Amino acid sequence: MCSVQDGEDVIPERKKTGKFTEGERRPCMKCGESAAVIIRVNDAFCRGCFLTYCTHKFRSAFGKSKLIRDGEKVLVAFSGGQSSTALLHLIQEGLSERAQKKLRFIPSFVFIDEGAVLNQTQEERSETCQQVAALLQQSGFPWNIISLEKIMQESNSLEKFELSEQFESLHVSEKDQEELKSLWNSVKTLSAKEEMIRTLRSRLLVSIATAGGYSKVLVGDTGTKLSIRLLSDVAQGRGMHLPFETGFADCRHPEMKIVRPVRDFTAKEVAMYNAFHNLQPLVLPALTTKAASNASIERLTETFVTGLQADFPSTVSTIFRTGEKLSVEDMDSEVDRCQFCQAPLDTNVPASSALNATLFSQSLSQKSSTSTIGGASNCDKTDSCCGEGDGSCQTQKDFRLTKEDLADVLCYGCRLVIKDMNSVDDLLPANVLQSAAAAVRRKKMKDEIQDFLLPS
Amino acid sequence: MELVVSLEFSGGAELLFDKVKNHEVSLPARANGPWTIKHLLVWIKDNLLKERPELFVQGDTVRPGILVLINDADWELMGELNYELKSKDRIVFISTLHGG
Numbered sequence: 001m002c003s004v005q006d007g008e009d010v011i012p013e014r015k016k017t018g019k020f021t022e023g024e025r026r027p028c029m030k031c032g033e034s035a036a037v038i039i040r041v042n043d044a045f046c047r048g049c050f051l052t053y054c055t056h057k058f059r060s061a062f063g064k065s066k067l068i069r070d071g072e073k074v075l076v077a078f079s080g081g082q083s084s085t086a087l088l089h090l091i092q093e094g095l096s097e098r099a100q101k102k103l104r105f106i107p108s109f110v111f112i113d114e115g116a117v118l119n120q121t122q123e124e125r126s127e128t129c130q131q132v133a134a135l136l137q138q139s140g141f142p143w144n145i146i147s148l149e150k151i152m153q154e155s156n157s158l159e160k161f162e163l164s165e166q167f168e169s170l171h172v173s174e175k176d177q178e179e180l181k182s183l184w185n186s187v188k189t190l191s192a193k194e195e196m197i198r199t200l201r202s203r204l205l206v207s208i209a210t211a212g213g214y215s216k217v218l219v220g221d222t223g224t225k226l227s228i229r230l231l232s233d234v235a236q237g238r239g240m241h242l243p244f245e246t247g248f249a250d251c252r253h254p255e256m257k258i259v260r261p262v263r264d265f266t267a268k269e270v271a272m273y274n275a276f277h278n279l280q281p282l283v284l285p286a287l288t289t290k291a292a293s294n295a296s297i298e299r300l301t302e303t304f305v306t307g308l309q310a311d312f313p314s315t316v317s318t319i320f321r322t323g324e325k326l327s328v329e330d331m332d333s334e335v336d337r338c339q340f341c342q343a344p345l346d347t348n349v350p351a352s353s354a355l356n357a358t359l360f361s362q363s364l365s366q367k368s369s370t371s372t373i374g375g376a377s378n379c380d381k382t383d384s385c386c387g388e389g390d391g392s393c394q395t396q397k398d399f400r401l402t403k404e405d406l407a408d409v410l411c412y413g414c415r416l417v418i419k420d421m422n423s424v425d426d427l428l429p430a431n432v433l434q435s436a437a438a439a440v441r442r443k444k445m446k447d448e449i450q451d452f453l454l455p456s
Numbered sequence: 457m458e459l460v461v462s463l464e465f466s467g468g469a470e471l472l473f474d475k476v477k478n479h480e481v482s483l484p485a486r487a488n489g490p491w492t493i494k495h496l497l498v499w500i501k502d503n504l505l506k507e508r509p510e511l512f513v514q515g516d517t518v519r520p521g522i523l524v525l526i527n528d529a530d531w532e533l534m535g536e537l538n539y540e541l542k543s544k545d546r547i548v549f550i551s552t553l554h555g556g
């Protein structure tokens with residue numbers, strides 16, 4: 001044990017040369033024992049003090065926000081990875097009797113199996129689910145496993161979400177699986193695929209939570225992951241959505257809040273937490289497993305951020321604090337939302353904006369080439385409304401949603417995702433198409449009667 | 457004299473090592489000077505890595521986003537690349553990168 005010497009708390013030079021001896025090891029800044037982990041340049045902790053620091057940080061995230069009431073049921077999205085594993089453990093600790101500031105919510109866990117889009121065989125998917133089920137069973141909390149294919153079902157919310165006792169087999173309808181695969185294959189770039197799966201996953205989580213009677217979903221996004229997302233969102237035209245994508249609570253869905261309780265943790269802290277507790281996160285394949293560092297915009301941003309973080313350990317917190325300055329105003333339930341990702345529409349901008357300039361040059365270049373979009377885009381005047389005004393147009397069967405129609409009710413970022421798809425009306429989940437079609441009709445009707453409205 | 461140390465790869469780093477997490481290795485005696493982490497990384501690259509070395513080492517150090525623990529302590533506290541290996545040391549590499 002060594003005591004803190006004068007001048008020892010100044011930022012240590014990272015030693016690039018010279019021999020290291022055990023005696024030089026820095027003491028824990030809290031108790032003076034030999035340190036085991038460096039969090040920021042100046043903060044060295046021993047194992048015990050580091051774990052206490054993690055628990056405090058986790059509890060205070062809930063305390064500060066007062067978002068979750070005592071006794072409230074919450075759904076926790078569990079992926080089996082580093083941050084989910086730490087999240088599960090932190091919740092377990094926080095609910096235990098010996099916890100000082102006890103957490104008082106009631107968690108259930110859900111795992112979404114995405115094997116279909118990772119080209120896994122049925123056996124591989126089953127094996128993954130078995131592993132996850134074993135972990136969740138061990139935790140003692142209620143849980144269930146749902147396949148991503150469920151997103152292709154007709155209705156917007158699942159009829160019911162039940163918690164299971166044990167894992168028998170993954171229920172996947174063949175029709176849903178086929179549909180999901182053709183949707184997946186129609187998305188061309190890896191960047192767009194990553195965006196697509198993120199939106200599908202979050203839509204599914206929200207419908208699972210709705211069906212189960214929850215009003216909060218907890219997800220395990222770390223600060224590192226969110227800083228990467230922040231930068232890649234800007235690169236992918238989602239700058240307007242940053243407060244939703246990276247905030248403590250994402251409140252884009254009117255009835256459901258998505259909460260990020262480990263957003264104050266870095267990826268390193270989460271991994272050290274697991275290592276010190278001897279927790280073994282699962283290693284499940286992801287879209288970019290073993291991919292080159294420039295395979296997608298997100299992957300490239302990750303390389304950039306982690307590279308910077310290695311040399312400048314305050315990178316993540318700096319990016320993060322910049323993002324913090326953007327806040328979300330309370331969302332008005334009347335606001336027009338993107339019909340895919342549910343964030344407020346960012347496309348309602350003045351005629352002189354960059355967006356409209358882009359659209360204008362697109363329309364010019366399309367005039368010269370024949371449009372490859374399926375469906376008749378000009379017949380909607382006659383097809384989509386019977387003109388009776390008694391609601392009978394709702395029953396029209398041959399309303400075909402074209403890509404242009406759909407783009408009209410999507411945010412800029414989602415427009416980029418569907419940009420390369422050949423058609424949309426036979427690919428996107430039925431529930432997305434239904435709500436989009438309704439939004440398109442509303443918008444058209446509004447445009448048609450616009451001239452007759454008194455200015456308000 | 458040979459130096460026996462145990463290596464562990466996790467968090468997805470093991471995917472580059474035929475999915476084998478734990479490796480007991482004996483390092484041959486070095487003619488000039490002791491074994492350091494810097495030498496160990498070169499040895500791993502030449503003897504253990506099965507594929508895509510650039511996903512594990514970059515330059516003479518580990519790829520950013522891969523944590524190194526030396527006997528359960530952050531290598532940043534232990535002199536990083538200059539740490540001198542001792543017999544029975546346990547070196548753990550944890551990938552914190554998405555998808556490993």
Ligand SMILES: [Zn+2]
Nearest residue numbers: 028031046049
């Ligand atoms: Zn301590």
Ligand SMILES: [Zn+2]
Nearest residue numbers: 338341411414
């Ligand atoms: Zn959107």
